[in-house]
Amino acid sequence: MSQLPADPPPSWRKPAGIFLILTLIAVWAVIVVALSAWVGAWPILVQAVFYLVAGIIWVLPLKPLLRWMELGKWRG
Template structure:
């Protein structure tokens, strides 16, 4: 009797990679927060909106790798 597919090391490794990506992104954005904070509010809004979306881009291939074991 089979209980399903065998668990792989990719999911825990992928979760650690996602958490590391988020941590690095937070530190990077926080490093430039003083410079961004000196800009006009509308420019800050656009910058933070873009930075809030851009970090998601590497997640799609990473999540695919975690699930299927391949990048493409």
């Protein structure tokens, strides 16, 4: 009978990465909300574009962060 390989010990990077992701979302939300009074004076279509871009752009730092959580390196 062969033995199954032991599971590797859990990494601290995953909980730390989850905390960083939640912090990133919270900080980004605070920034967008702080700008909302200023953005509210813009025409509605310009506001829509702003909020669409603001809703997508926060995802950009996630790829290196997720790579670090999984592999322990920031770059491929």
